[in-house]
Amino acid sequence: MNKLVPNYERSRVPLYVQVASVMRQRVEAGRWREGEKISTIEELESEFGVARVTIRQAIEMLRSEGLLDAQQGRGTFVSGRPKNRHWLNLANDIESMVDSVRSNILKRVYIEEDVEPPQLAANEGRLADGYTFLRSVQYNDDEPFSVVNLYIARNLYAKDRKRFTHSAAITKIMEMDDITIVHAPQVVTIGVADPETAELLKIGLGEPTADCRLVLIDNNGIAVYVADIHYHRNCFALRSDLIERSRK
C-alpha cells in the first residue's frame, strides 16, 4: 500500500493526475482492452495506495477524454483509445525529409528579417552574414502538430521571398541549383513547451515535446538553414532499421 505517495513527492503533480497517466497508458498500450471492464475502484484503491476519491477523480479525467465509462452498479469500462498516436515519422535522410514536408499544410505566424543570428554548436558550421526568422505551425486535420522556428540565410531568403513565405523552406532550398548542401546534422531530444509553443500546439505550459534541431550546411561550411522544431509528443515517432542502415 501507499506506493505512490513517495512518487507524488518527487513530481509535484496532483496525485489523481499521476494515477490518470498510468491508467491512460494502460488503455493505450492495450493492457486494458476496449470494451473490457477494468478493476473496481476498491482494487485500484489498494493497488495505487490512494483514497477512493482520488481514483474517482482520475477516472473522471479519463471519462472526459472519452477513454473510460463508469456505470453505477456494473463497473468501469474502456470506451475508447487515445487518437493521433505516432502517425508522424521523422525522416532519417534528406530525400524523405523533403518528400514528407512537400505536402504539409503550414501557417506562417511570424516573419522577421535581419534578426540576431542563432547560436550554433561545434558541428553546425559557420554563421551566414544575416538571417531571416520564420515561425510556422503545421496542421493535420485542423490539429496543430509541430511548430517550426527557422533561421534562413538572408541572401537565400531574398531570392524568393514569396516562396519562403508560403511553403516549406527546405524543399525550395534543396531545389536551388546554386546551393549545395553537404551536411545536415540533426539532433532529437525531449524538451518542454515554452509559452509560445504551448499556445501554438494547444498544450499545457511545460509539457514535453519532441525537439528536433536541423541545420543545413552548404559547401562553404555556412549554416544556411537552422531549424528548431517542436513536435507534439503524441504524434512523434522515429523509425529506422539499424541493420539496413549499417550495410552500405
Added chain:
Amino acid sequence: MNKLVPNYERSRVPLYVQVASVMRQRVEAGRWREGEKISTIEELESEFGVARVTIRQAIEMLRSEGLLDAQQGRGTFVSGRPKNRHWLNLANDIESMVDSVRSNILKRVYIEEDVEPPQLAANEGRLADGYTFLRSVQYNDDEPFSVVNLYIARNLYAKDRKRFTHSAAITKIMEMDDITIVHAPQVVTIGVADPETAELLKIGLGEPTADCRLVLIDNNGIAVYVADIHYHRNCFALRSDLIERSRK
C-alpha cells in the same frame, strides 16, 4: 495579464511548476546566462500574469535545484546550469549500438523464464517458441538513466544463462556465430513513466521518458530479441546527419 491561466486549465500541473519549467528552460538554453541578474519578481509577475507568491514558489524550486540565487535587495541571479543533459547518444547503426552498451554498468533487477510472449508489430518478425524476460537498469555515476525490458528467445537464453544474466544481451547475440541478424527495426517515441519505471529511474510517475523499441530479427524471420527501453529524458539525444546517411 493573466496569460497563463488558460494554459493552467490545459495541463492540471500547479502553476508555479509550469512557471518553473519555463524559467528552467531559459537558464538551460542560455537566454538567462550564468551570473546574470534575471527580471525582478514584479516583472515576472506581469510577464506570466500570476501572483507574486507563485513566482516566488517557482524561484524557490529552481533555487533548490541550484539554478537560481535570490538576494534580498539586489535581485535574483543565475547560479548554475542543469547537469547531465543529453550525454547519451542513441545509436543509429548496430555496430555503434553494440559498442555503446559494451561498457555499460547494468544491474539485473528481474528475470523470469517462460513468460508470455511480447506483442509484435507488423515489421517486427514472428514470435519465437518461448521467451525469457529480463529487466535491468543502466547506471552512470550511480544515477539510473535507463530501464531495459527485454524478451530473449528461450533457446538463445539457454545457451549461456550466466552471460545473459550478468552483461548486455545484445553484445552476446551479435557475437554468436550460429545466429544471423538481418533486421533491427527501432522506434523512438515519447512515453510516460509507469510505477515500475518511475521507481527505477527515480522520477515522478507520469513524467516523460524517451522510449525505444528495438527488435532483432534473425534470417528465419524470428524476433529473437525484443527490447522496450525507457531513457531518462534529460540524458537522451539522437544525433545523425541526414546527408551522410543518404549517400551510400
Added chain:
DNA sequence: CTCAATTTGTTCGTATGTATG
C-alpha cells in the same frame, strides 16, 4: 551619511483545489 528608490522577504486574509478517512 542620509534618503529614496529598488528589490526580495514575510505575513495576512480569502478562495479554491487536492487528498484522506
Added chain:
DNA sequence: ACATACATACGAACAAATTGA
C-alpha cells in the same frame, strides 16, 4: 456526503537589504 487537513493561488500590505544620488 461530510468533516478535516493541507496545498495552491490571489492581492495587498509591510519589513529588510542593497544601491546610488
